[in-house]
Amino acid sequence: MPGDSRPAVVEALRAAILAGEYAPKQRLVEVDLCERFGTSRFILRAALQDLASQGLVEFQRNRGARVRDVSLAEAIEITEVRILLEGLLAARAAERATKADIAMLRNLVKDMRTAVARSELMAYSELNAQLHAAIRTIAAHETAARLLRQLRDQTVRHQFSLSLVPGRPTVSLPQHEAIVAAISARNPEEAKQAMHNHLQSVIDAFRALSVATMQPGR
Numbered sequence: 028m029p030g031d032s033r034p035a036v037v038e039a040l041r042a043a044i045l046a047g048e049y050a051p052k053q054r055l056v057e058v059d060l061c062e063r064f065g066t067s068r069f070i071l072r073a074a075l076q077d078l079a080s081q082g083l084v085e086f087q088r089n090r091g092a093r094v095r096d097v098s099l100a101e102a103i104e105i106t107e108v109r110i111l112l113e114g115l116l117a118a119r120a121a122e123r124a125t126k127a128d129i130a131m132l133r134n135l136v137k138d139m140r141t142a143v144a145r146s147e148l149m150a151y152s153e154l155n156a157q158l159h160a161a162i163r164t165i166a167a168h169e170t171a172a173r174l175l176r177q178l179r180d181q182t183v184r185h186q187f188s189l190s191l192v193p194g195r196p197t198v199s200l201p202q203h204e205a206i207v208a209a210i211s212a213r214n215p216e217e218a219k220q221a222m223h224n225h226l227q228s229v230i231d232a233f234r235a236l237s238v239a240t241m242q243p244g245r
Contacts, residue, residue: 032070033070033073033074033077036064036066036070036071036074037074037077037078039064040055040060040064040074040075040078041078041081041083041180044078044083044084044094045083045180045183047184047187049094050094051094051095051096051097051184052093052094052096053093053094054090054091054092054093055075055084055091055092055093055094056091057071057072057091057092075092079092079095081177081180081181082095082097082177082180082181083095083180083181095181097181097182097184097185099185099233099236099237100237101181102181102182102185102233103230103233103234103237105178105181105182106182106226106229106230106233107230108178109175109178109179109226110222110223110226110227110230112171112174112175112178113159113162113175113222113226114219114220114222114223114226115166115168115171115219116162116163116166116168116171116172116175116222117162117166117206117209117210117215117218117219117221117222118215118216118218118219119165119166119167119168119215120162120165120166120210120218121209121210121212121213121214121215121217121218122213122215123165123166123167124165124210124211124213128161128165129210129211131161132158132161132162132165132207132210132211133207133211135154135157135158135161135207136158136203136204136207138150138154139151139154139155139158139196139200139203140200142154142196143196143197143200148190148191148196149190151190151196151200152186152187152190155190155199155203158203158206158207159179162206162210163175165210185233185236188236189229189232189233189236192232192236195232198228198232199225199228199229202221202224202225202228203225205221205224205225206218206221206222206225208221209221
């Protein structure tokens with residue numbers, strides 16, 4: 028149990044929200060959370076404030092805290108910002124990648140191919156996240172990585188929905204292959220462009236989801 032460690036409570040509640048244990052707009056009842064995480068109201072309230080600053084929680088007047096509902100329109104805006112940051116990191120990764128880093132990225136892509144061939148959507152989604160995280164680590168840009176973690180957290184629900192769209196992995200797989208190929212060739216400009224192309228595809232897919240949800244009968 029996190030107990031009296033504010034960072035531990037923040038991380039535990041963040042993980043629960045990202046895992047979907049608390050739904051968008053769901054109230055976060057202090058007494059229940061204190062019992063679950065074995066902490067005090069003082070620590071919990073501070074943790075909720077931290078998560079609010081990260082865009083995962085919001086406070087309603089006279090109603091307390093709830094999970095923030097990020098719209099598809101906002102998810103698109105966030106991804107537009109991610110294009111700039113992740114393009115930077117892909118370029119830096121191309122400059123900094125060691126032989127071991129490249130082998131690791133290629134193994135991840137190989138596993139992604141296997142997941143697509145077996146129609147294992149959940150496995151593909153997890154490998155996708157691992158690949159982006161690996162590129163952030165190789166790039167070693169702490170500020171961009173910190174900002175990206177917050178941005179990705181806010182769109183995790185929409186990213187998950189997108190990963191379950193039939194045929195989506197077969198679209199994104201070659202895009203990830205192109206990113207890894209450019210990093211492996213140590214070509215920063217190509218790596219940046221490949222990342223831009225991939226995230227623009229994500230934006231296009233989000234827009235398609237938005238149109239689909241507005242159609243009658245949905």
